[in-house]
Amino acid sequence: MYKTELDAxxxxxxxxxxxxxxRMDQRGWVPATAGNLSxxxxxxxxxxxxxxxxxxxxxxRDVIExxxxxxxxxxxxxxxAETLLHTQLYAHDASxxxxxHGHSVAATVLSMEEKSNALTLEGYEVLKVFEGQTTxxxxxxxxxxxxDQDIARLATKVAPHLESxxxxxxxxxxxxxxxxxxxxxxxxxxxxxxxxxxxxxxxLQKAR
Ligand SMILES: CSC[C@@H](O)[C@@H](O)C(=O)COP(=O)(O)O
Ligand SMILES: [Zn+2]
Numbered sequence: 776m777y778k779t780e781l782d783a784x785x786x787x788x789x790x791x792x793x794x795x796x797x798r799m800d801q802r803g804w805v806p807a808t809a810g811n812l813s814x815x816x817x818x819x820x821x822x823x824x825x826x827x828x829x830x831x832x833x834x835x836r837d838v839i840e841x842x843x844x845x846x847x848x849x850x851x852x853x854x855x856a857e858t859l860l861h862t863q864l865y866a867h868d869a870s871x872x873x874x875x876h877g878h879s880v881a882a883t884v885l886s887m888e889e890k891s892n893a894l895t896l897e898g899y900e901v902l903k904v905f906e907g908q909t910t911x912x913x914x915x916x917x918x919x920x921x922x923d924q925d926i927a928r929l930a931t932k933v934a935p936h937l938e939s940x941x942x943x944x945x946x947x948x949x950x951x952x953x954x955x956x957x958x959x960x961x962x963x964x965x966x967x968x969x970x971x972x973x974x975x976x977x978x979l980q981k982a983r
Contacts, residue, residue, distance in 0.1 A: 788814050788822040789835040791958040795875065796824065798962065800831030804877035804969060809950070811855035814873040814958050815865050819843070823861060826853045859930045864954050867937045871954050873961040878950035881972035886945045888979060892919050894945055896971045904967035905942065915971070917951075918944040943968060 792812045799805045799812070810830050813823035821841050824830070828837040840848040843866060845858040855861070861874045885894060896902065897914035905915065918936050923929040933944065942964050943953035953968060955961035 784816050784818065785820070785822065785840075786835070788816050788820075789838040791873070792822060792824060792838050793833045793835060795873075795958055795962050796830035796833040799875070799877055799965070800829075802879075802966075802969065804879040804882075804965070805830040806878060809878040811857050811861070811876045812874070813855075813858075813861040815871065821862065821865060823854050823858055826856050857926050859926050860933065860952060863930050863934065863937070864952075870956055872956050873958040874952065874954045875961050875965050876950060876952050877965065877969070879969055879972065881969065881976040882945060882951040883948060885972055885976055885979070886919055886947045886949070886951075889919060893917060894919055894975075896975060899971055899974060901967055901970050901974075904963065915968075917968075920944060920946050922947050922949045 791814055796805070796812050799810060804810065808827050808829050811824045812830070813821060815821050821843065822838050823841055824833065825837050825839050839852045839854055841854045841858055841862065842848060843862060845854065845862040847854045857876060860876070864871050864874050893916050895914050895916045898911055900911045902908050902911060902913050902915055918940060920929065920932050923932070936944070942955070943951055945951050951968065953961055953965040955964050
């Protein structure tokens, strides 16, 4: 492949990340510098947001390349502190092309209210936004992991569950990870999920 084609693919990946970051910010899912976004190019390169950037003001310059084990390719650049949670998903499943992480109010509060190790959403029409669902008479269970500032250690807690997870998981008091075959799919899943989490939060508040 020629360098210009490689660069065009990189630009495209950055564009997807930047647009998704802006949308997540507009929806209130990534307050201040919270959240991180990545995608994997067809040639295997991994593009991820740099650590500490505001996702509402993302530009192409805030996207950096990391190796499959999460090391920045260019020294002096600092990849997301949670890069390992992205790269473990890419390593686990070759069909994953994008990973999104947000810190919405609903994901944060519900993950603290739920005391078990999973949160189940059921009976909602919007469950049908997820592929393969044809009725509201279904449920989606998201694994829920304890938060940990040691991301390598957190990744080891997530690892045994990778095989059984379909599209995402929650971290207690922290937020949500969602993935898909490409950025459009990951973003649509996140949007569906955030809607359901917001509904669940509203019914919890009503019940009190
Ligand atoms: C600034 S609060 C959120 C961070 O601690 C972290 O959880 C996060 O999502 C963003 O980290 P980052 O290193 O910018 O990718
Ligand atoms: Zn986070």
